[in-house]
Amino acid sequence: MNIEDTIVADIREFNRFYTKILSLLDKHVLNTSYSFTEARVVLEIGFMESCIANNLVEKLDIDRSYMSRIIAKLSKDGLLTKEISTLDNRTSVIQLTAKGIALFNQLNEKSDKQIINLLHGLSQRQITEIHASMLLIKKNLEASGGYCNDTI
Amino acid sequence: MNIEDTIVADIREFNRFYTKILSLLDKHVLNTSYSFTEARVVLEIGFMESCIANNLVEKLDIDRSYMSRIIAKLSKDGLLTKEISTLDNRTSVIQLTAKGIALFNQLNEKSDKQIINLLHGLSQRQITEIHASMLLIKKNLEASGGYCNDTI
DNA sequence: GAAAAATGTTGACTTTGTCCACTAAATGCC
DNA sequence: GGCATTTAGTGGACAAAGTCAACATTTTTC
Numbered sequence: 058m059n060i061e062d063t064i065v066a067d068i069r070e071f072n073r074f075y076t077k078i079l080s081l082l083d084k085h086v087l088n089t090s091y092s093f094t095e096a097r098v099v100l101e102i103g104f105m106e107s108c109i110a111n112n113l114v115e116k117l118d119i120d121r122s123y124m125s126r127i128i129a130k131l132s133k134d135g136l137l138t139k140e141i142s143t144l145d146n147r148t149s150v151i152q153l154t155a156k157g158i159a160l161f162n163q164l165n166e167k168s169d170k171q172i173i174n175l176l177h178g179l180s181q182r183q184i185t186e187i188h189a190s191m192l193l194i195k196k197n198l199e200a201s202g203g204y205c206n207d208t209i
Numbered sequence: 210m211n212i213e214d215t216i217v218a219d220i221r222e223f224n225r226f227y228t229k230i231l232s233l234l235d236k237h238v239l240n241t242s243y244s245f246t247e248a249r250v251v252l253e254i255g256f257m258e259s260c261i262a263n264n265l266v267e268k269l270d271i272d273r274s275y276m277s278r279i280i281a282k283l284s285k286d287g288l289l290t291k292e293i294s295t296l297d298n299r300t301s302v303i304q305l306t307a308k309g310i311a312l313f314n315q316l317n318e319k320s321d322k323q324i325i326n327l328l329h330g331l332s333q334r335q336i337t338e339i340h341a342s343m344l345l346i347k348k349n350l351e352a353s354g355g356y357c358n359d360t361i
Numbered sequence: 362g363a364a365a366a367a368t369g370t371t372g373a374c375t376t377t378g379t380c381c382a383c384t385a386a387a388t389g390c391c
Numbered sequence: 392g393g394c395a396t397t398t399a400g401t402g403g404a405c406a407a408a409g410t411c412a413a414c415a416t417t418t419t420t421c
Contacts, residue, residue, distance in 0.1 A: 064340050065324045071343035072231060078350065079228055080270065092376075111399060118232065123378060125401055147386045147399045172217045175350070183349040188216050190342035191223035197335040198230065198327070244407075263368060275409055277370055299368045299417045 082171050089160065094119065096164055098127050102137060102153055103161035109148040136160060234323050241312065246271065248316055250279050254289060254305055255313035261300040288312060 083093050091099070094117075101113055114124050128151065131137050136157035139149035153161055176184050235245050243251070249269055254260060257268075266276050280303065283289050288309035291301040305313055328336050 064336065065321050067340060068324050068327075068343060069320055071347055072234065074347050074350075075227060076231055077270070079224060079231070082224065094377075109399080114399090118229070120379060121400070122380085122402075125399095129401090145387070145399080149400085168221055169217050172220050175220075179349060179352070183352065184216065186345050187349050188219060190345045191220060193338050193342045194346075195223055195226050197331060197339050198226075200331070200335065246408075261368085266368095272410060273369070274371075274411080277368095281370090297368080297418070301369085 078175075082168075082175070089163070091160075095127055095131065098124070099131065099136065099153070099157060099160055100164055102151055103158065103165075107150055107152050109142065109145075109151060111148065113151075131157070230327075234320075234327070241315070243312075247279055247283065250276070251283065251288065251305070251309060251312055252316055254303055255310065255317075259302055259304050261294065261297075261302060263300065265303075283309070 089096065097117055098113060098119075101116055102108060105112065105116075110121075110124055110128055113119070113128075114121055117124075119127075128137070128139070132139055134156075135154055137151055137153050139151055142148045142150050176187070179187075241248065246269075250265060250271075253265055253268055257264065262273075262276055262280055265271070265280075266273055269276075271279075280289070280291070284291055286308075287306055289303055289305050291303055294300045294302050328339070331339075
């Protein structure tokens, strides 16, 4: 082990710093009447194109019953359709409707704009550095795989 | 402007990735009977050593009234003291008690251990890469300063 | 010194999330 | 096949987290 204290301190500082960045980004994603969690669900269904509730539960780490209610709400609002799976009668295949896709696109565009705004004023070089750094962090942390076990 | 689409997409992916890392870290900070937000407040008071409620409101971006209640609870539990400021009679100087400092240390140790755990299994080189990348991201994003304005 | 702004508190409320029990279907096992 | 176990989803009841508006008090501004 023997990881230097300064490294741990710097990583914790980065985490505090990035927590604030992310929370600012999250806050402004929405002028839609949907909560951040609901928006995440819409985005995830959009990315997956077709899925079942349990996929979303696992991917987004949201409680089963809570997800059930969110899906019910989105369905009631006409953003998605549920159709009982032919493979597994316990589950329903979930897909965005045209209206859901419209919201998905809107959320996507907003998120893209936020990132562009975040980088606004930085030089090409700085942007490249940030980009490369993010890829590196993700690659290295994924390599360990340890980040998603219980003893984290 | 003209920031490449792939860069924006990669940054958004990094944000999703890192959101999950942070939420896993957060979840496990506590076996204490305090919530994540309360723990953040204790940590922040500990770092600042002495502060007023409004410093915490700004630093942690928590609603004024909510903060007032959190401080009241922590005070009732004997974790901090409030003493009316001699400089500004509207405010109170907040400081951790011995008990509060004990919790602060405990939270700090847990957080350090989590980071060590997160890095567990990685090579020195990988750790160095992650560390350097984080410093670079923070430096570059802070340079812009734009990350904290309203139009993010 | 009056108007405006800042700080903190409280009551009432909404949103968000969790826990538990339950149904129904699928899976594993002999 | 038949029985036990697991998995997916739902609903009730509840707790935690956070928000909003109104207010008192003090400070700042002009």
